[in-house]
Amino acid sequence: MSNAQCQGLHLDPSTREDARRRLLSIKGHVEGILRMLEDETVYCVDALKQIKAVNGALEKVAGLVLRSHLRDHVVTAQQRGDVDEIVEELMEVLKYR
Amino acid sequence: MSNAQCQGLHLDPSTREDARRRLLSIKGHVEGILRMLEDETVYCVDALKQIKAVNGALEKVAGLVLRSHLRDHVVTAQQRGDVDEIVEELMEVLKYR
Amino acid sequence: MSNAQCQGLHLDPSTREDARRRLLSIKGHVEGILRMLEDETVYCVDALKQIKAVNGALEKVAGLVLRSHLRDHVVTAQQRGDVDEIVEELMEVLKYR
Amino acid sequence: MSNAQCQGLHLDPSTREDARRRLLSIKGHVEGILRMLEDETVYCVDALKQIKAVNGALEKVAGLVLRSHLRDHVVTAQQRGDVDEIVEELMEVLKYR
Numbered sequence: 250m251s252n253a254q255c256q257g258l259h260l261d262p263s264t265r266e267d268a269r270r271r272l273l274s275i276k277g278h279v280e281g282i283l284r285m286l287e288d289e290t291v292y293c294v295d296a297l298k299q300i301k302a303v304n305g306a307l308e309k310v311a312g313l314v315l316r317s318h319l320r321d322h323v324v325t326a327q328q329r330g331d332v333d334e335i336v337e338e339l340m341e342v343l344k345y346r
Numbered sequence: 347m348s349n350a351q352c353q354g355l356h357l358d359p360s361t362r363e364d365a366r367r368r369l370l371s372i373k374g375h376v377e378g379i380l381r382m383l384e385d386e387t388v389y390c391v392d393a394l395k396q397i398k399a400v401n402g403a404l405e406k407v408a409g410l411v412l413r414s415h416l417r418d419h420v421v422t423a424q425q426r427g428d429v430d431e432i433v434e435e436l437m438e439v440l441k442y443r
Numbered sequence: 444m445s446n447a448q449c450q451g452l453h454l455d456p457s458t459r460e461d462a463r464r465r466l467l468s469i470k471g472h473v474e475g476i477l478r479m480l481e482d483e484t485v486y487c488v489d490a491l492k493q494i495k496a497v498n499g500a501l502e503k504v505a506g507l508v509l510r511s512h513l514r515d516h517v518v519t520a521q522q523r524g525d526v527d528e529i530v531e532e533l534m535e536v537l538k539y540r
Numbered sequence: 541m542s543n544a545q546c547q548g549l550h551l552d553p554s555t556r557e558d559a560r561r562r563l564l565s566i567k568g569h570v571e572g573i574l575r576m577l578e579d580e581t582v583y584c585v586d587a588l589k590q591i592k593a594v595n596g597a598l599e600k601v602a603g604l605v606l607r608s609h610l611r612d613h614v615v616t617a618q619q620r621g622d623v624d625e626i627v628e629e630l631m632e633v634l635k636y637r
Contacts, residue, residue: 260383260390268393269383272376279373286366293357293415296365297439300408304401311397312539318390319530323513324520336513342394343537345506409636416627420610421617433610440634442603454577454584462587463577466570473567480560487551487609490559491633494602498595505591512584536588
């Protein structure tokens with residue numbers, strides 16, 4: 250069991266619900282690109298634009314989850330006593346190492 | 347009808363098929379995150395890592411499509427006579443404006 | 444006077460020194476690109492590669508400063524009582540809004 | 541001697557001049573951050589914001605050089621006969637492999 254589960258560090262329910270709604274819409278967007286790619290005459294740049302749009306939508310979900318994590322778990326790490334673990338896993342997920 | 351369609355600038359069949367396979371897998375990955383978010387005890391950073399992984403997979407698809415576009419349509423733009431349109435739409439999709 | 448200054452939230456001395464050394468080297472790298480651009484026969488992609496290398500080096504400095512900020516100021520925000528300010532300014536600098 | 545030099549693929553003079561002016565300003569910006577970091581009371585996030593600003597300015601220079609490269613060298617690659625080399629080095633500099 251990870252530190253996170255032991256300590257009960259859960260994603261807060263409203264953010265979790267918001268993230269789910271957005272990911273359902275993102276799944277629909279990916280399905281749209283799949284249909285687009287069935288068309289033999291699809292233009293590369295039109296496909297690229299859709300892929301980049303999905304990337305942007307995923308980054309928004311990542312932002313929601315990150316803010317929630319910062320507010321609920323990172324700012325309290327000193328009190329909880331897991332500063333090293335919290336900081337290093339955050340650095341990794343932010344691609345800073 | 348856009349310039350691209352008039353000129354028959356289509357994504358080449360093997361890249362199109364490769365992109366479809368990868369997007370199907372990406373769709374499965376998004377469905378996995380959706381299931382993950384049904385769990386009340388999900389940890390924020392575990393969700394973040396999965397979102398970042400999907401973004402990485404999408405970037406790979408974007409790379410495939412981009413290489414195909416460069417090889418098939420950008421390097422021939424001077425001959426075809428649509429340099430301005432090809433360059434500006436590429437700059438836009440690469441987020442350089 | 445900002446919240447940060449009132450509260451004495453300073454970049455720790457060893458990170459500050461490390462960041463300075465790296466930025467001095469980055470400044471030298473920028474000067475190298477400037478000399479490179481005096482050459483009429485410089486090739487675009489050679490210049491692009493150098494610009495990207497400087498970007499990478501700056502991201503490393505940003506990573507150092509970010510880790511230091513997380514360890515010294517973010518994990519203690521709950522105790523200090525400035526969670527909102529700390530979280531929102533971090534989200535902004537991480538380009539999540 | 542690289543393909544680029546043999547073939548006379550040079551950065552066009554006005555873009556080269558524009559890039560130099562911007563890089564001189566970027567060098568000044570880096571010097572500003574160096575002075576900022578001499579101050580023992582500098583706040584991490586203020587340093588981070590300046591580093592991100594320099595990265596943004598460098599990305600603008602990269603965009604100028606990239607557009608120039610696309611217009612002058614990439615769209616003519618088929619005619620010149622160096623498609624493979626032009627495409628692969630571009631993919632690499634755009635971090636797509």
